[in-house]
Amino acid sequence: MESEAAPWRELQRLIEEGDQARLKAFLANLDPLDVALSVSRLDDEHRALLLSTVSPRDAATVVEQMPDAQVAGAIEQLEPGVAAAILSRLQDAERADLLEQVDDPTAEAILTAMRPEEAHATRTLREYPSDVAGGLMTLECLVYAADATVADVLKDMRLHGKRYRDFVVQYAFVTSPDGKLVGVLRLRDLLFGNPSKRVSELMVREPLSVRDTGTLDELRAFFDAHPFYGAPVVDDDGRLLGIVRRATVNEALAARSENAFLKTQGIIGGEELRTMPLLRRSRRRLAWLSANIVLNVIAASVIALYQETLAAVIALAVFLPIISDMSGCSGNQAVAVSMRELVLGLLRPSEFWRVWRKEAAVGLINGMALGLLVGAVAWAWKGNVFLGIVVGSAMMLNTIVAVSIGGTVPLLLRRMGVDPALASSPILTTVTDMCGFFLLLSLAAALLPRLIGG
């Protein structure tokens, strides 16, 4: 374990010594995954010191490997000029995202220290939510007037080749004098085609584009349907605003599904890292747990109503958690399938009854299987066939309830505008717990003489 911890401590020591050349060499020799690991163990002060010691370009490389949540804290510690120099090496969308997480006066100071066109691009992107085309696009694209010749284009490219180096250059766009997108030039057409042709002859007319307000799902559908590396982003009037890359959309989709996973497990408010302050981590987790405990107490109160039945047949207490836990598992399987089908677009929130029929069928089969199994265990344990019938029936019925609710609750929540990743599981567990306790104890109460008599 000592040797594993070494790169991080070595990095901290080099930062404290402030030797730029050795820091650069150290980072260059480290595997990118090790850089991320080592930097994540530093505190905000050391991270800021690291970023301001190495060159802005090296600092940008480090920033790209850090989790977003750690970058904001370090950026706030830097001189605005230094922060601006580092951020200018990032893509527009990433820069705008990071500044979103920095406090407002610092963000304003950093924007002021940027080059005017960079600051303009960043401000433009900050006007959009980070999960629509306008918030994911880059303004760095090649744009030519409709009346330019191929010679003009090639001359401009050779003249500004250095500046265009980080641009998305698989396409160049052709706009009308009022900025409307009228055509797309593929660079390969300039390369592979006859060099004597004019731009207007080479360009693809009425090119496909996405609206600046297009959602992540619309962007995914677009890139699923078209094999492009990027898509031009236009406003209401068809004016070209920028370009959104396929890779950026894929990254945003991956981040969204990871976020959904964290929410289903009760980690809300974005990712949690173990390097965050203890009280902040406790508080965020407790927020979700507190809501959950209220639901739990409500569910358990069903047991309080049947204390007499339970006291008469104490063996039932052994089966209460089995029935509620197993139903919860069955229900969560149905939640997962619905969430997945919603994400893939294979399911509409309106298809409540179709999902219910499909899930009820699975619930009937699996409920019978689990009910027979648990019922047989109960019968064998106490030698009372009626206990087996009560426990097995409750297990079967509650499995049907659980998968019905698990399959349909994500649809209902989506329709109501509530995030299904966050609320599906707590709602499911509460209802299946209540229902499972009620089924077992009320069936037992009805057959009480037989259970005691056995």
Place this chain on the structure above:
Amino acid sequence: MESEAAPWRELQRLIEEGDQARLKAFLANLDPLDVALSVSRLDDEHRALLLSTVSPRDAATVVEQMPDAQVAGAIEQLEPGVAAAILSRLQDAERADLLEQVDDPTAEAILTAMRPEEAHATRTLREYPSDVAGGLMTLECLVYAADATVADVLKDMRLHGKRYRDFVVQYAFVTSPDGKLVGVLRLRDLLFGNPSKRVSELMVREPLSVRDTGTLDELRAFFDAHPFYGAPVVDDDGRLLGIVRRATVNEALAARSENAFLKTQGIIGGEELRTMPLLRRSRRRLAWLSANIVLNVIAASVIALYQETLAAVIALAVFLPIISDMSGCSGNQAVAVSMRELVLGLLRPSEFWRVWRKEAAVGLINGMALGLLVGAVAWAWKGNVFLGIVVGSAMMLNTIVAVSIGGTVPLLLRRMGVDPALASSPILTTVTDMCGFFLLLSLAAALLPRLIGG
């Protein structure tokens, strides 16, 4: 709901009529998400009929929008020649992936019907697992000999422009006579640079590359560290095999994290769609539930050991599920954070004690908060302060146990080579249930006179 169902039924009708032109128009007018939805509702026979009626290019577009699990079934129904024509429109990695899911004789027949170089590419990719560089690469890249001139390259490009249309053409590769990668040419260099230069002068020497056996995590680290659209893939001897695209790696990463989410919720063996046969869905879900129920019975058997204590203080039965459910929630939060940090590379499987210390601290704070809350409820309900102490202490101690186990179990499983997404949650739940039941009932047994006396 009738209007929602319409596109799918309309599609089925057009397929049965077999009118190619109207089918094409119908698909072209539909939103890509609606195409996916409509096609997913058809059965394998109708899907195969659709794919063989429209042109191979249109069929390939439809295939790209279908979930993988549905494509294989449809492909098996097609004539090998038709299937080969459709698959040849897909990327190498996607084609190899799909054929992996088709039964062997059919796959062999389709490969035989392909153009030789395509069949060769597909067979090469099928030799690799689908989640390493060799299984994700495409063989369609531009390769030139080290002694070629720029004029040779440009002439070849113009000559074969049509064939290269679907290639990854941001880069061209330069190889030695024995096939070793010696340089990379950026097409923009050909465009932006002086056209009179030679290839060997323009190329980047000793280019970065990835090994064919490189894992998904290594590929992610590579693309995190370098702003490339693709990376050349080389074998043990440095020979160029193909190119792996950033977008392909991102898609594979997204698929992996979605798969991990499904596993944590008990959907194993790949994605489940509600269009799959009922018995297959039931059986797959039941496989996971059956393992779970054994664990559940083991946990619940702790209650059986304390039946006398429970019979004496029946109110405890109300708190058993509250303590086990809440501990399960707390533990799953810790699981989610560990899984996320493992995926991000911010955590090594060897860091058991660091994680344990961090989680125990959170567990102590949240355990005290939840313990005070639940203990107060117990006290208020029965008016017995000792009941409150027993319930609150069990809640607190079990929360500490749950987060300790939740945080560390993914690390242990990863070390043992077991998939943490699949096994973490069942193991956690079993241990926290057992431990929660034991803590509550044994504390109650120790203080029994006080609980009854109250």
